[in-house]
Amino acid sequence: MAKLQKSIDKQNALFKATLALINNGGIQEASMAKVAKMANVSPATIYIYFENKQDLVNQLYLNVKASFSKSAFDAYNESLPVKKSFEHIWFNIAKFKMAYSQEAEFLSQCDNAPLIDLEIRKEGLVHLQPLLDLWKRGQEEGIIKEISPFLLYAYSIYPMAFYLSSVVNDICPLGDDMLKSAFQLAWDSIKV
């Protein structure tokens, strides 16, 4: 067992514990002591891997965001037509949110509460470029409405957070047809 691997494992254990605690009771319930206990580690050990608590949370955010972005553009092929491309990315994101609902919940908490330093949050947005490019292409082809990417995101991607959190909390049912409906809404809103 390589030393490096062990380090990574311990980091991941800390990430996992922090994520679970923050998801359950917010940042106020995620004390360093609890994180340490949940990761089977002494509190002092955390400071070997992270500068301080804020750094721990920031790094967790970047970590989760990276895995989100990776999923979003998994097997993405720019050569497909605009709608097909968008559909591909959209369902990738939906799949991520279903499969990693804890991570998804954490991300939307970060996007709406002042948990993460602003610079770090900006850093996490970088990976979205392919989607912005796609929208631009769609607009040039006259397929997608000529409006700010903020609006496009707000109406075609952002709603998934709400809908899928309802699903996860068992307030709202889920079926394959349900997901298709959701995509239809997303596409109807941004298509020209």
Add this chain to the structure above:
Amino acid sequence: MAKLQKSIDKQNALFKATLALINNGGIQEASMAKVAKMANVSPATIYIYFENKQDLVNQLYLNVKASFSKSAFDAYNESLPVKKSFEHIWFNIAKFKMAYSQEAEFLSQCDNAPLIDLEIRKEGLVHLQPLLDLWKRGQEEGIIKEISPFLLYAYSIYPMAFYLSSVVNDICPLGDDMLKSAFQLAWDSIKV
């Protein structure tokens, strides 16, 4: 000056301080000591008006949610056609979020972070009924898609939170046309 009025004033000062602090740095920055100082009150005084910190935050949530709902259905007339009705409510909400951006920001923080007790959160949803009724009418008339109200909300109302927070943070410009575009997206997504 009636005693009752003075009580209400003090409660409102506490609400205002709590809101500001939570908005700025999350619940962890809103200590009872800071809330008290900001409201020009002794920490012990808070416990005359509220059971404990959680109760303070819960009551604040209900208070803000009530004023939100009131705005949403301001001058709302059920006798108008479905689209006109929806437009009315939609712009009411938009106006609220612009005029009371602090309150709006707080609400979306509450909806995505475990700040508020679940029962209290449910209590805050009650006032949305007229909108649900409207959607039902629209569906009966074949104007609005036959899908779960969760999806309808996720795509026609929820996006405003994202878009208008971008506006407030000066990341995204705002114009009257911009708002009209946003409404167009909302309507396009749910209309049949």
Add this chain to the structure above:
DNA sequence: GAGTAATTAATAAATGTTCATTCTTTTTTT
């Protein structure tokens, strides 16, 4: 046995909450 990883134990500061007490207002008695 050198060097790093991890722990225990300790730090000061901050946390939510309560206490005994004072100040202010209202009610009762004269």
Add this chain to the structure above:
DNA sequence: AAAAAAAGAATGAACATTTATTAATTACTC
């Protein structure tokens, strides 16, 4: 209408815990 009594509102200081963070010490690996 004035004085006395009761009640209520507000306070600052103190409470025991908990907080994030470090210093000193031990365990482990190469």
